[in-house]
Amino acid sequence: MHVSVIGTGYVGATTCATLASMGHRVIGVDVDQQKVAMLNSGRLPFYEEGLEALMGSLITQGSLTFTTDLPKAVTESEILFLTVGTPSQSDGSADLSYIEEAVRQIGRHLDRYKVVVSKSTVPVGTGDRVRAILEAELAKRGVVIPFDVVSNPEFLREGKALHDALHPDRVVIGCESDKARAMMTELYQGVRTVMLYTSVRDAEMIKYASNAFLALKISFVNELARLCEKTGSSISKVARGMGLDSRIGPQFLRAGIGYGGSCFPKDVRALIHLGKQQGVPLQLLDAVTSINQTQAPWFLQKVETAIGPFSGKRIALLGLTFKPGTDDIREAPALAMIEMLQERGAEVSAFDPQGMEAVRQIHPQVKMATDAYGAIDGADAVLLVTEWPEFLDLDWSKVRKRMRGRWILDGRNALDGDKLRASGFAYACVGERRSE
Ligand SMILES: NC(=O)C1=CN([C@@H]2O[C@H](COP(=O)(O)OP(=O)(O)OC[C@H]3O[C@@H](n4cnc5c(N)ncnc54)[C@H](O)[C@@H]3O)[C@@H](O)[C@H]2O)C=CC1
Numbered sequence: 001m002h003v004s005v006i007g008t009g010y011v012g013a014t015t016c017a018t019l020a021s022m023g024h025r026v027i028g029v030d031v032d033q034q035k036v037a038m039l040n041s042g043r044l045p046f047y048e049e050g051l052e053a054l055m056g057s058l059i060t061q062g063s064l065t066f067t068t069d070l071p072k073a074v075t076e077s078e079i080l081f082l083t084v085g086t087p088s089q090s091d092g093s094a095d096l097s098y099i100e101e102a103v104r105q106i107g108r109h110l111d112r113y114k115v116v117v118s119k120s121t122v123p124v125g126t127g128d129r130v131r132a133i134l135e136a137e138l139a140k141r142g143v144v145i146p147f148d149v150v151s152n153p154e155f156l157r158e159g160k161a162l163h164d165a166l167h168p169d170r171v172v173i174g175c176e177s178d179k180a181r182a183m184m185t186e187l188y189q190g191v192r193t194v195m196l197y198t199s200v201r202d203a204e205m206i207k208y209a210s211n212a213f214l215a216l217k218i219s220f221v222n223e224l225a226r227l228c229e230k231t232g233s234s235i236s237k238v239a240r241g242m243g244l245d246s247r248i249g250p251q252f253l254r255a256g257i258g259y260g261g262s263c264f265p266k267d268v269r270a271l272i273h274l275g276k277q278q279g280v281p282l283q284l285l286d287a288v289t290s291i292n293q294t295q296a297p298w299f300l301q302k303v304e305t306a307i308g309p310f311s312g313k314r315i316a317l318l319g320l321t322f323k324p325g326t327d328d329i330r331e332a333p334a335l336a337m338i339e340m341l342q343e344r345g346a347e348v349s350a351f352d353p354q355g356m357e358a359v360r361q362i363h364p365q366v367k368m369a370t371d372a373y374g375a376i377d378g379a380d381a382v383l384l385v386t387e388w389p390e391f392l393d394l395d396w397s398k399v400r401k402r403m404r405g406r407w408i409l410d411g412r413n414a415l416d417g418d419k420l421r422a423s424g425f426a427y428a429c430v431g432e433r434r435s436e
């Protein structure tokens, strides 16, 4: 089938590559000329394992191209995906201006029946708004052209984008016309998974509900971790015991310094805003947010209790991105931690395999090292902020020699505490009373 994907960020670029690899002819459209030039030369503007190689081969085969020419892309496609950003506004609501602008553009150039699909995460009711904008644009042109609006939310995780897009747990298609349903079914026929057909409003809500529930699981274990430290229990063992119950499941129960990224924080805020708008306050999600916002400060308090006042201390951060496998630092807990450490007089050094360039723009005072050992040099304490695999396997005797102090504080419960203690370190993680 002939498909255009409007917006070539994380989701758009991944959607382009996965649809083209299923045999469709795909045009990726973006307003950013530099991004389009880069993509056309086979290079990704962000880091995502495996994606650049796949994209390169699809471009060479001719099944994938990128352009800024939206009118041409509209004319040449049967299905138009919207994958533009929907960032938070100051009141927490989703900013739909990128969606609206892209839809207006589509309306100006629609020439025959097409399906307009939102893959961006958008509040319930946006499908109706998309329909209204298209109708208004067609009315301005004085033409009647049929179209359908579909909601097909994306559930991929950064760092595992390609795998998740090629092997999704489910494909949700919110649509209210047989023709659009048949086209979406044909589009996804290469994917072996559950196809869930719903109304547009159900699909829009499924996306927010899924992200909010995952965020809730994380805040639940993080709050419980704080209690475990008082009761002498270990949150990792408690989470393991809980997760063995198939009704609970083991995933997203890893305690740490809180969730970050471009989606959980913003989507929870947008759902809370929608609740307020509808007169249904979502109290549970208010608590999820407040636990998350206080988790990194709570962890730093623990660090200060261990090593004494931060003033004049050298703190090394291992990891800056909101999770391993990505260069994305949007709402990464590291950013708030750097701010708090610097405010309290600490000198911060850091190393991250992918995130240093972006953090340097925001926090130029952080001393960025060329490797983990460089960041650790002379440190009073080392904080594991992002559990990149290379940090789990450091030469700890080398680390011990290069540090000034002996504290390792594991913000991701990812290191082997017993091994570190045996190597002469003082070690503390999240949700365990025992330290040193
Ligand atoms: N990043 C992720 O892991 C996931 C994101 N989502 C959702 O997908 C949507 C997109 O997210 P990202 O890919 O992270 O965003 P992004 O910010 O990485 O990319 C958005 C792209 O859209 C382009 N754009 C903006 N207006 C445009 C227009 N009128 N025409 C053409 N291009 C335009 C921008 O230049 C940018 O390249 C959001 O709603 C997000 O919540 C959903 C699942 C996963």
Ligand SMILES: O=C(O)[C@H]1O[C@H](OP(=O)(O)OP(=O)(O)OC[C@H]2O[C@@H](n3ccc(=O)[nH]c3=O)[C@H](O)[C@@H]2O)[C@H](O)[C@@H](O)[C@@H]1O
Pocket: 121, 154, 155, 156, 157, 158, 159, 211, 214, 218, 251, 252, 253, 254, 255, 256, 257, 258, 259, 260, 261, 262, 263, 264, 322, 323
């Ligand atoms: O809508 C989105 O954008 C995406 O948001 C998340 O994906 P992502 O943000 O890429 O990453 P996750 O792996 O979900 O991690 C999010 C944050 O939660 C944290 N986390 C995750 C799991 C856990 O047990 N504990 C925990 O603290 C991670 O460190 C990270 O900061 C969802 O997992 C995807 O399904 C969804 O499509």
